[in-house]
Amino acid sequence: MARPEINGAYLNICTDIIICEELEKMREAARRTKTTAAESGLASYLQDYEKTQVKLGALKTNKKG
Numbered sequence: 001m002a003r004p005e006i007n008g009a010y011l012n013i014c015t016d017i018i019i020c021e022e023l024e025k026m027r028e029a030a031r032r033t034k035t036t037a038a039e040s041g042l043a044s045y046l047q048d049y050e051k052t053q054v055k056l057g058a059l060k061t062n063k064k065g
Contacts, residue, residue, distance in 0.1 A: 003033070023041075
């Protein structure tokens with residue numbers, strides 16, 4: 001089943017074969033496309049990264065004060 005077209009950009013990467021194999025296993029188990037699996041993983045990573053940056057910023061602010 002094809003996804004509806006989205007306003008997006010292409011991302012071409014070359015990654016370690018082990019990571020690629022793990023992505024393939026995960027996407028098969030979840031019955032998703034590689035694109036949706038990769039998008040979900042990247043979105044989760046970026047959310048966690050942003051939360052970490054906010055926490056680090058708060059720590060820096062507290063040390064100065």
